[in-house]
Amino acid sequence: MPESRTGPIRFPLDHVGLFDPPETLRSLREERPVAPMTYADGHVGWLVTGYAAARSILADPRFSSRRELLHPPVPRSMTPDMYKPSDPGQFVRMDPPEHTRYRKLLVARFTVRRMKLLEPRIREITEERLAAMVAAGPPQDLVKGFALPVPSLVICELLGVPYADREEFQHATSVFLDWESTAAEIQTALDDVTTYLSGLIKRKRAEPTDDLFTELITGGELSDVELVNIGFLLLAAGHETTANMLGLGTLALLRHPEQLAALRADPSLIDNTIEELMRYLSIVHVGPIRAALEDVEIEGELIRAGDVVTVSLPAVNRDPTRFPDPERLDITRPATGQMSFGHGVHQCLGQQLARTEMRIAFPMLFERFPTLRLAVPAEKVPMRDTMLIYGVRELTVEW
Amino acid sequence: MRVQADTHRCIGAGMCVLTVPEVFDQGEEDGLVVLLDAEPPPERQAAVERAERLCPSGAISILREAEA
Ligand code: HEM
Ligand code: SF4
Numbered sequence: 001m002p003e004s005r006t007g008p009i010r011f012p013l014d015h016v017g018l019f020d021p022p023e024t025l026r027s028l029r030e031e032r033p034v035a036p037m038t039y040a041d042g043h044v045g046w047l048v049t050g051y052a053a054a055r056s057i058l059a060d061p062r063f064s065s066r067r068e069l070l071h072p073p074v075p076r077s078m079t080p081d082m083y084k085p086s087d088p089g090q091f092v093r094m095d096p097p098e099h100t101r102y103r104k105l106l107v108a109r110f111t112v113r114r115m116k117l118l119e120p121r122i123r124e125i126t127e128e129r130l131a132a133m134v135a136a137g138p139p140q141d142l143v144k145g146f147a148l149p150v151p152s153l154v155i156c157e158l159l160g161v162p163y164a165d166r167e168e169f170q171h172a173t174s175v176f177l178d179w180e181s182t183a184a185e186i187q188t189a190l191d192d193v194t195t196y197l198s199g200l201i202k203r204k205r206a207e208p209t210d211d212l213f214t215e216l217i218t219g220g221e222l223s224d225v226e227l228v229n230i231g232f233l234l235l236a237a238g239h240e241t242t243a244n245m246l247g248l249g250t251l252a253l254l255r256h257p258e259q260l261a262a263l264r265a266d267p268s269l270i271d272n273t274i275e276e277l278m279r280y281l282s283i284v285h286v287g288p289i290r291a292a293l294e295d296v297e298i299e300g301e302l303i304r305a306g307d308v309v310t311v312s313l314p315a316v317n318r319d320p321t322r323f324p325d326p327e328r329l330d331i332t333r334p335a336t337g338q339m340s341f342g343h344g345v346h347q348c349l350g351q352q353l354a355r356t357e358m359r360i361a362f363p364m365l366f367e368r369f370p371t372l373r374l375a376v377p378a379e380k381v382p383m384r385d386t387m388l389i390y391g392v393r394e395l396t397v398e399w
Numbered sequence: 400m401r402v403q404a405d406t407h408r409c410i411g412a413g414m415c416v417l418t419v420p421e422v423f424d425q426g427e428e429d430g431l432v433v434l435l436d437a438e439p440p441p442e443r444q445a446a447v448e449r450a451e452r453l454c455p456s457g458a459i460s461i462l463r464e465a466e467a
Contacts, residue, residue, distance in 0.1 A: 058455075059455070059456075059457060100410075103410055103411070104411075104429065104430075104431075106430075107410065107411025107425075107429070107430030107431065108411070108425075108426070108427070108428060108429050108430035109430070110411070110413075110430065111411065111413055111416075111425040111430045112413040112416045112417060112425060113416075113424075113425065113427075336418075336449070336453060337452070337453065341412075342455070343455050344455055344456065345410050345455070345456050347410065347412045347455035347456075348412075349411075349412075351412065351413070352413045352417075
């Protein structure tokens with residue numbers, strides 16, 4: 001096994017420009033796609049930058065998602081529950097069969113067909129936001145007026161969480177995803193959201209409504225702790241992710257006018273455009289993270305039982321062996337197989353919802369505002385540099 | 400070409416349905432893969448192979464000539 005010349009690296013965080021992942025990731029992928037890395041707590045584990053290696057690791061049951069086995073790849077403050085098993089319901093950080101039980105309770109609600117049924121309502125929600133932007137007039141922050149509210153409204157409606165209460169979980173989500181948050185801040189945010197969701201569960205038990213959360217509550221299979229944790233997981237995962245794709249995706253199309261023109265000329269390119277934007281932007285910048293349950297050899301590297309492995313999705317989605325000319329945004333390239341929704345049994349539960357939202361929201365936005373443009377220089381757009389999920393903090397546009 | 404879909408492995412990601420709706424569906428009740436056509440015609444072969452590769456949980460398998 002080749003020894004690394006400089007000792008294990010740390011997780012690289014220095015983006016290049018608006019859209020490009022850290023340069024280190026590219027050289028690692030060329031030299032050592034599975035490379036030793038020092039974690040924030042001193043653990044020496046691995047960083048995966050190659051597409052083939054990432055796919056085989058994420059599909060391999062010898063790699064575990066259990067929270068108590070993981071170490072933090074980024075210098076995120078030590079949360080109080082780190083190294084402890086996941087609480088009931090936090091199934092992203094569980095393995096089968098515990099994970100399977102929760103996943104099976106939920107998959108039927110997120111099928112391709114169910115998502116099709118939501119389309120008319122998503123269109124209405126999008127239309128309302130666009131009308132509000134028109135009414136208020138330019139310039140406006142697209143994040144606040146469009147990218148964040150559209151997915152938030154959709155997930156709130158799907159779950160049956162009053163949109164008026166969104167502060168209760170939006171704040172908690174952003175604290176949770178910011179690696180500069182302190183342990184105390186994270187704990188407070190989690191306590192607040194738990195209190196909120198517990199109250200909501202009580203109200204829904206007393207007065208059932210027609211939504212996913214009520215169904216889970218009255219289904220009788222889940223305890224209150226499980227319901228709170230699943231509720232927060234769905235709310236958090238369901239709005240920040242798509243919101244960042246809409247915000248950053250709009251910026252990417254505005255900065256690549258020839259691509260936007262091609263999409264406008266041929267609207268049937270939208271599905272592929274979404275896969276390509278997912279690939280090119282790879283907004284989940286840290287992880288998925290797994291721990292080896294036994295010794296496993298991948299690409300000639302011996303990963304020992306207990307070693308933690310962090311996949312860099314931006315790196316694997318720009319692996320030239322899988323996507324030729326990977327640094328180019330090209331909405332006509334075959335982009336299926338992009339790994340931004342993960343891979344293996346944890347692959348994103350909400351991916352068909354996210355695709356449906358984007359397939360509706362992007363075309364409606366560009367149709368409503370044929371002259372949409374940035375109202376500030378691109379270098380001035382504030383980026384989410386300290387977040388586990390990348391994106392724009394604000395996107396001031398005019399038309 | 401014969402196709403198999405293993406509902407025990409399926410995690411309901413829906414990639415198969417998106418890729419070849421003529422061959423795969425998802426159960427209304429459980430969201431898991433439903434095989435609509437276990438012996439798809441040759442013109443669907445490429446798409447079914449794509450679905451096999453895209454399925455995140457390895458639930459889809461194709462039995463090729465020799466094995467079928
Ligand atoms: C473009 C938007 C999205 C991206 C990029 C994204 C990305 C991801 C990724 C990478 C994972 C895998 C995590 C791992 O393997 O450890 C995941 C899991 C998950 N996502 Fe998404 N997601 C998006 C939208 C959504 C939406 C709209 C929902 C709504 C419900 C959602 C709910 C979930 C859940 C519940 C999981 C955990 C699945 C499991 O552990 O079995 N996501 N997502
Ligand atoms: S792609 Fe695989 S995991 Fe997803 S629904 Fe089809 S069989 Fe199930």
